[in-house]
Amino acid sequence: MEVIYAKCNKSCGYKFYVQSFKNVRLNHTIEKNYFTCPNCGREYVCFYTDDNVRKLQAELRKLYLEMRRVNGFQYRKLKKIESALKQSIFNSMTDIKNMVER
Ligand SMILES: [Zn+2]
Structure with missing residues (x-):
């Protein structure tokens, strides 16, 4: 996947590159794709599938x-x-x- 340049704009303001999304199953079908700020751990949801x-x-x-x-x-x-x-x-x-x- 392409590397995304992100800023932790909801929390600490840290700027970083997102190398990969994490994903987690919310129930039997829905998956949440997200990344977290490496500095403060704040979660940013990209999309749900x-x-x-x-x-x-x-x-x-x-x-x-x-x-x-x-x-x-x-x-x-x-x-x-x-x-x-x-x-x-x-x-x-x-x-x-x-x-x-x-
Ligand atoms: Zn942060």
């Missing part, structure tokens, strides 16, 4: 592989599928977040 979101993410990864092999019309077609997939992943993540953090 459930079985459905993880399925869509897997589809997206497959799509990216496919997109490397094609071009022109095919590529544009896949690009459309990509944005639809990303949109539904985003929507589902938002739904789960609202449900969990309510």
Whole structure:
């Protein structure tokens, strides 16, 4: 995964690079992806996933592989599928977040 530059803006103000997300199961399907500040341990939630979101993410990864092999019309077609997939992943993540953090 790409390295993210983060700042502990809710707590100590420490600046650091996030090398990897941690994840923890909240129940039989929902997983919380987060990282913590190495200085004070404050937790920052990145996103939540459930079985459905993880399925869509897997589809997206497959799509990216496919997109490397094609071009022109095919590529544009896949690009459309990509944005639809990303949109539904985003929507589902938002739904789960609202449900969990309510
Ligand atoms: Zn901190």
